[in-house]
Amino acid sequence: MNSEQNKQLQEWKLKYIKLNPILLIFMGLILIAFGIVSQTVDINYEYISTRYDEICANKIQCSITIVVPSKMKSPIFFSYEVSSFFQNTDKYFNSIPYDLLYGNLDFDISICDQYKSNREMGKIFSVTNKTLEQDEIAIPCGIAAYSYMNDEFTLTKDGNQILITDKGIAWESDKEKFTNINLDKQWIDMESERFINWMRPSPLSKFRKLWGRIDQDLESGTYTVNIQIKTNDAFAETKKYFLLHNNGQFSDPILVITLPCLCVGPFLIIFGLINMIYWGKKQNLIKKYRIY
Known part of the structure; x- marks a missing residue:
């Protein structure tokens, strides 16, 4: 590994922000559940x-x-x-x-x-x-x-x-x-x-x-x-x-609660999985070249 590659990896290590993929996936599941429940509750209005x-x-x-x-x-x-x-x-x-x-x-x-x-x-x-x-x-x-x-x-x-x-x-x-x-x-x-x-x-x-x-x-x-x-x-x-x-000031609850939750939830789960894979590969790369 040459000095230029080592420098790039060191810069990446300093700039890379680790996001907790488990937390992202958990938040996505919570939003999806909340969106489904909110639409079910809306029926009772x-x-x-x-x-x-x-x-x-x-x-x-x-x-x-x-x-x-x-x-x-x-x-x-x-x-x-x-x-x-x-x-x-x-x-x-x-x-x-x-x-x-x-x-x-x-x-x-x-x-x-x-x-x-x-x-x-x-x-x-x-x-x-x-x-x-x-x-x-x-x-x-x-x-x-x-x-x-x-x-x-x-x-x-x-x-x-x-x-x-x-x-x-x-x-x-x-x-x-x-x-x-x-x-x-x-x-x-x-x-x-x-x-x-x-x-x-x-x-x-x-x-x-x-x-x-x-x-x-x-x-x-x-x-x-x-x-x-x-x-x-x-x-x-x-x-x-x-x-x-x-059902409150918002005349269409599906637009302000259900739809955003069901859209953002899956996105967080997908982003969490991508982050988990990406972070895992970077960690293996750091260990391989012994960058601490």
């Missing part, structure tokens, strides 16, 4: 899901009767679910003008692609009901904003409306960033938590987003969900559902 795009087809307004089988304790979350809708494509993701959403008019307008002006976005009135200049830049613009799922829902029981608030449904980190510019020129309130939730892209083609929360118990019985359809042609091929559930 109370939720009511109803597909409404077929019932409300070709209608502007419709009403759907649902039955709450047992008392649901507050807070209760109202979500919508969309399937066969892709927010995870490069074109969709790159069309989100974050500078504009964060209150800065100095942004690259080419990001908005074919949905730049109020005319292209199909927007006529501002948040304050003022007429928008059709050739002005839409605030906000882009494919993501154009496809905003803005159906509206009300919940009633025996003719009495139950309050569904839009407060406390978005991530605090998002709410701190989204900033209105001029409501007289905006077609939507960019600080609306419903809009903020929509602008957080989903990694899957089927996803849920929080629409509101109910801060009172719902007694068992028959309820009516009144729906005002406002979505555009972006949802022509999608399936739409509304849900009542009490």
Whole structure:
């Protein structure tokens, strides 16, 4: 063994960080077990899901009767679910003008692609009901904003409306960033938590987003969900559902608990095995050339 090889091995010995492969494998097994258990526990949560795009087809307004089988304790979350809708494509993701959403008019307008002006976005009135200049830049613009799922829902029981608030449904980190510019020129309130939730892209083609929360118990019985359809042609091929559930602020537990655990767990196990083999070979190499 020459001096150059000895020098390289000495440098490797100093730089190499030994990771405990047994610990990595153990952590991976724990994550996989936790992911499986979390999905099993999720079945015990109370939720009511109803597909409404077929019932409300070709209608502007419709009403759907649902039955709450047992008392649901507050807070209760109202979500919508969309399937066969892709927010995870490069074109969709790159069309989100974050500078504009964060209150800065100095942004690259080419990001908005074919949905730049109020005319292209199909927007006529501002948040304050003022007429928008059709050739002005839409605030906000882009494919993501154009496809905003803005159906509206009300919940009633025996003719009495139950309050569904839009407060406390978005991530605090998002709410701190989204900033209105001029409501007289905006077609939507960019600080609306419903809009903020929509602008957080989903990694899957089927996803849920929080629409509101109910801060009172719902007694068992028959309820009516009144729906005002406002979505555009972006949802022509999608399936739409509304849900009542009490499984916390995260409307889709499989995305925040189960899926990450089942993805990271196997990775840690594989990495642990690779580390074990790699470290073992290096140790044999060190012993062979008696590097201490």
